[in-house]
Structure formats: C-alpha cells, structure tokens
Amino acid sequence: MSKSAHNLETFFDVERYRKDFPALHQEVHGKPLAYLDNAATAQKPQQVIDAISNYYSNHNSNVHRGVHTLSGRATDLYEGSREKIAKYINAKSTKEIIFTKGATEALNLLAYSFGEHAISAGDEIIVSGMEHHSNLVPWQLLCQRKNAILKILPITKKGELDLALLPELISDKTKLISVVHTSNALGTVNPIEDIINIAHTQNIPVAIDGSQALPHTAVDMQALDADFFIFTGHKMFGPTGVGVLYGKEAWLEKLPPYQGGGDMIRTVSYTHSEYNDLPYKFEAGTPNIAGVIGLGAAVDYIQNIGIHNIQAYETELLNYATEKALAFDGLNIIGQAEHKSGVLSFTIDGVHPHDIGTIVDFEGVAIRTGHHCAMPVMNFFNVPATARASFAFYNTFSEVDALFVALEKTKDMLF
Amino acid sequence: MDLRELYQQVIVDHNRNPRNFKELPPPCSHAEGHNPLCGDKVTVYVHVEDDVIQDVTFQGDGCAISVASASLMTEHLKGKTLSQEKDLFESVHDALTKKDSEIDLMHFGKLGVLANVKNFPMRVKCATLCWHTLEAALANQKSVTTE
Ligand SMILES: Cc1ncc(COP(=O)(O)O)c(C=O)c1O
Numbered sequence: 001m002s003k004s005a006h007n008l009e010t011f012f013d014v015e016r017y018r019k020d021f022p023a024l025h026q027e028v029h030g031k032p033l034a035y036l037d038n039a040a041t042a043q044k045p046q047q048v049i050d051a052i053s054n055y056y057s058n059h060n061s062n063v064h065r066g067v068h069t070l071s072g073r074a075t076d077l078y079e080g081s082r083e084k085i086a087k088y089i090n091a092k093s094t095k096e097i098i099f100t101k102g103a104t105e106a107l108n109l110l111a112y113s114f115g116e117h118a119i120s121a122g123d124e125i126i127v128s129g130m131e132h133h134s135n136l137v138p139w140q141l142l143c144q145r146k147n148a149i150l151k152i153l154p155i156t157k158k159g160e161l162d163l164a165l166l167p168e169l170i171s172d173k174t175k176l177i178s179v180v181h182t183s184n185a186l187g188t189v190n191p192i193e194d195i196i197n198i199a200h201t202q203n204i205p206v207a208i209d210g211s212q213a214l215p216h217t218a219v220d221m222q223a224l225d226a227d228f229f230i231f232t233g234h235k236m237f238g239p240t241g242v243g244v245l246y247g248k249e250a251w252l253e254k255l256p257p258y259q260g261g262g263d264m265i266r267t268v269s270y271t272h273s274e275y276n277d278l279p280y281k282f283e284a285g286t287p288n289i290a291g292v293i294g295l296g297a298a299v300d301y302i303q304n305i306g307i308h309n310i311q312a313y314e315t316e317l318l319n320y321a322t323e324k325a326l327a328f329d330g331l332n333i334i335g336q337a338e339h340k341s342g343v344l345s346f347t348i349d350g351v352h353p354h355d356i357g358t359i360v361d362f363e364g365v366a367i368r369t370g371h372h373c374a375m376p377v378m379n380f381f382n383v384p385a386t387a388r389a390s391f392a393f394y395n396t397f398s399e400v401d402a403l404f405v406a407l408e409k410t411k412d413m414l415f
Numbered sequence: 416m417d418l419r420e421l422y423q424q425v426i427v428d429h430n431r432n433p434r435n436f437k438e439l440p441p442p443c444s445h446a447e448g449h450n451p452l453c454g455d456k457v458t459v460y461v462h463v464e465d466d467v468i469q470d471v472t473f474q475g476d477g478c479a480i481s482v483a484s485a486s487l488m489t490e491h492l493k494g495k496t497l498s499q500e501k502d503l504f505e506s507v508h509d510a511l512t513k514k515d516s517e518i519d520l521m522h523f524g525k526l527g528v529l530a531n532v533k534n535f536p537m538r539v540k541c542a543t544l545c546w547h548t549l550e551a552a553l554a555n556q557k558s559v560t561t562e
Contacts, residue, residue: 029416354453354478355422358538362418371454384454384476413422414430414479
C-alpha cells in the first residue's frame with residue numbers, strides 16, 4: 001500500500017463505516033468477503049435496514065388513503081423521504097420527484113410519456129454509445145412505435161463520448177438527448193454540463209441517467225439544469241425496487257401519465273378522469289412505501305458521511321486499483337477516460353472474464369463479469385465481456401490488494 | 416471444495432489448445448449457440464453420412480469450461496452414430512442438470528472431467544451450450560436429409 005493511501009485511510013475512517021454494513025462481514029469460500037460489485041448493487045447500512053423494518057413493525061399502512069393515525073404516519077414518512085431527496089439533489093420542488101421502481105421504470109416512464117407528448121414520425125432522439133440497455137431499449141421501442149429515429153453519439157477508444165460529433169448529430173428534428181452520467185460498463189464520467197449547454201442552445205431537452213453517479217458524487221438539479229434526471233435506489237445503499245425520475249415541473253405538467261390507477265387521479269367517472277397533481281399523476285397504485293422510506297434513510301446516511309469525503313476517498317481507491325491494474329501483466333483496462341468513477345473494467349489475455357469471476361470468487365472477491373447490460377459497448381471494444389471491479393466508500397485498499405492477489409490465481413489455474 | 420475440481424488439467428489443456436477448432440465448409444450443417452448472460456458464443460459444424468458423424472468441429476469465443484466442453488465433445492463424437500450421439504447428449508445433460516442424476520460421466524472417457532461442473536451451478540450452462548448447439552445443428556441436418 002502506498003503511503004498516501006495509508007494517510008487517506010486514516011483520514012477517512014473506513015473501518016467505522018464498514019461496521020454499519022452487516023453483509024460485508026462474512027467469509028466466502030473461507031476467505032473474507034471483498035465486495036467489489038457495487039455498480040451492480042451496493043450493500044445496505046443497518047440504518048437503512050432499520051428504517052425499513054421500523055416502518056413495517058410500527059407504522060405499516062397505506063399512504064394518502066386514510067384518516068387513521070398509522071396512515072398519517074406512513075404518509076409523513078413517505079413524503080418525508082421525498083423532501084429529503086428533493087433537497088439532496090437540489091430540486092426546486094418535491095413535485096419534481098417521482099418515485100418509480102428503479103431507473104429502468106423511470107426511463108420507460110419517460111420514454112412513454114415524453115414520447116406521447118413530443119414524438120412524431122421522423123423525429124429524432126439521441127443517446128450515446130455507452131448506454132445501459134435501460135437507456136437504449138425504451139427509446140428503441142418508442143422509435144418503433146412512432147416511426148422516429150434513434151441516433152447514437154459515438155464513443156472513442158479511450159471510452160469517452162466523442163462530443164465534437166454532437167453538433168453534427170443534432171438537427172431540427174432532434175426532440176431529446178438522453179445520456180448516461182457515469183457509465184456502469186466503463187466508469188466514464190461524461191461532461192453532462194457541456195451536453196446540456198449544447199442542447200439547450202437549440203432548445204432541446206436533456207435526460208441524464210444518473211444511476212451510477214449518485215453513489216459517488218453530488219448532483220444539483222438547479223445548477224445542472226437537466227430537464228430529466230434518473231437514478232435508482234439500490235446502487236446508492238438504499239433498497240431494491242425504488243428509483244427516482246426527476247423532471248422539471250414545467251415538463252412534468254405537460255407529459256401525460258404513464259399508468260392509470262389509484263392515487264394518480266382526482267376525479268373519475270365513466271367518461272372522464274381528471275389527473276391528480278404532480279408528482280402523484282405519475283405514481284399510480286400503492287407505491288413501494290418501505291423502499292421509499294429506506295431510500296430516504298440512505299440519503300441521510302450518505303449525507304452524514306459527506307458525499308465530498310466519499311468522493312475524495314474513492315478517487316484514491318480507484319487510482320490505487322488502476323495503478324495495480326496497469327502493472328499487472330496481460331491485463332487490459334477497458335475504458336481509460338480522463339474522468340472516471342467507481343469502476344475498473346478489464347480483460348486478461350488468455351482468460352475469459354467468466355473464468356476470472358469464478359476464480360476470484362474462490363478467493364472471496366466478488367466482481368461482476370459479463371456485458372454489464374451494455375452490449376454495444378462490448379461490441380465497440382470487440383470483447384465478448386469484461387470483468388468489472390466496482391467500488392464503494394466502504395471498500396478498502398487491502399480489498400484492492402485481495403483482488404489482484406486473486407487475479408494472479410487465474411494464471412495459476414488456467415495456464 | 417477445490418477449484419481444481421472445476422479447472423482440471425484436461426479442461427485447461429483443451430481450453431488452451433482446443434481440438435477441431437475450425438469451420439467445416441458447406442454442405443455440412445451448423446448452428447450457433449449463444450449464452451447472452453456471459454457472452455459465450457459457439458458455432459458447431461457437423462457432417463453426417465449414413466447416420467454416422469463423419470466430422471464435427473466448432474468455433475467461438477467463451478470461457479474455459481465452454482471451450483473445453485466443445486473441444487471434448489467434438490473429439491468424442493467423431494465417428495459415432497447418431498443414436499450414440501443422442502444417448503450421449505442425454506447422459507451429459509442428465510448428469511449436469513439433474514440433481515439426483517445417476518449417470519456417471521466417468522464412463523465416457525475424458526468427458527468425465529465435466530462431471531464436477533455440476534458442483535458449480537453458475538457454470539453448468541457454460542458446459543451444456545455446445546451440446547445444445549450440436550443438437551440444433553443436427554436437427555437442421557435431419558430436415559435437410561428428409562427433404
Ligand atoms: C447506468 C445504469 N442505468 C440504469 C440502470 C438500471 O437500474 P435498475 O436495474 O435499478 O432499474 C443501471 C443498473 O443496472 C445502470 O448501471
């Protein structure tokens with residue numbers, strides 16, 4: 001371990017935070033678990049687990065539906081989470097925070113409702129060449145439905161967006177640009193501010209998939225000025241089954257609802273329904289109440305540590321891992337962008353990623369292997385799959401060491 | 416459990432030096448197998464005459480288990496009849512996927528090294544991919560000959 005890494009680990013009390021995460025403290029195949037699959041899903045602190053169990057144990061009730069005490073408490077907790085989240089991402093209003101079951105549902109909601117509102121035959125939508133399938137397939141489906149055209153902003157060999165090509169891609173038919181903030185497959189942090197600026201000079205709205213950004217960095221909706229921003233709870237230490245679609249109020253007012261049902265209407269007769277106010281217009285049915293409350297607790301947890309501390313520590317951690325990767329014989333880093341966060345994606349000559357995954361698992365190291373729901377990215381780099389180590393603030397420098405010791409074993413095993 | 420039970424020397428060897436790793440020209444039949452979960456891709460080529468597998472080869476990109484399984488499969492099946500192949504497919508499938516299978520792959524020569532894959536449930540599909548692909552190629556062959 002380098003000296004500066006040591007200093008950092010003492011500055012950032014990682015051992016203290018690790019105590020909050022019960023799942024981290026176990027052995028896998030007789031070795032201490034090194035959980036390096038945080039981009040797939042993050043572990044949950046006790047505070048989040050307790051918030052969920054407290055809701056079910058003490059306040060369980062439906063929201064917005066009853067005059068009784070428990071319903072009032074459940075509603076307060078649920079709406080309290082919305083306030084926390086709105087404040088945390090600096091949205092103008094809680095009306096701009098729509099709860100979904102994850103980033104995938106948020107993107108499908110957006111593609112449907114935005115599509116109904118704004119897309120006709122011949123219109124164009126731009127996404128990037130490094131999207132997770134969830135920010136690609138919903139737009140493909142929309143384009144098929146409407147006979148619209150999906151354009152792809154290419155990426156470079158380093159794994160960065162080729163921003164110089166964006167102005168050429170934009171035409172007077174461009175109705176929306178939707179891009180990923182931080183790539184789950186490559187770790188690239190995209191210059192979303194620049195993209196939003198370019199788009200806004202031509203009055204084109206922008207949607208940002210921030211699923212991989214929220215666990216690592218601060219986001220500020222008013223400063224960023226994105227029209228839509230999407231994220232998912234389980235990657236930011238919250239529970240699965242909850243996510244957020246942020247949308248500027250003016251946009252959300254204009255878009256039609258995605259699903260019909262309870263909570264999303266004000267009055268219903270057999271001939272006509274009047275939609276409810278924001279954000280409820282987009283929250284049909286009983287929501288994931290416990291999930292939303294858990295996500296609120298996750299936001300509290302992140303704020304207690306301080307997202308800037310998290311970012312500073314993780315930068316050192318990724319730098320350390322990258323140095324080790326560069327020194328590892330036969331290892332190729334996939335994605336070498338200037339700005340990266342949280343992800344080290346790689347291949348090893350002569351060893352298929354799937355074998356890497358199994359072999360390091362036997363050393364207690366959990367990484368993801370596969371295409372990471374980003375097949376076009378794999379095709380671009382001409383690899384069937386990669387191995388991916390992805391970090392959270394509770395990972396340690398010695399876990400990075402454990403990864404590279406485990407990677408050495410792939411050679412013992414397969415050569 | 417020791418990882419060497421999965422990555423036995425025979426598997427490592429067939430992964431590094433896959434046998435019958437080539438295309439067969441038409442009119443032999445072929446089929447492509449794909450495991451989207453891990454990106455494994457295999458194409459199996461098979462040439463059948465008089466109900467005998469005259470030649471069987473493969474190409475593709477996959478993990479050590481899938482490459483070795485395909486290599487061992489082609490090596491084992493060359494010269495076998497279609498009914499022997501059918502029996503073998505069923506034995507391998509049974510041995511790898513059925514919990515209480517009584518099939519002992521050790522009776523099938525080198526293919527015995529695949530037996531332990533069963534103890535690694537996440538990897539069973541890697542080993543069976545080429546076998547399913549061969550079945551598809553043969554089905555295609557059959558429809559060609561019955562025409
Ligand atoms: C960049 C990105 N976008 C979207 C998603 C989808 O999130 P979810 O599966 O929680 O809906 C993921 C995670 O899988 C992701 O990494």
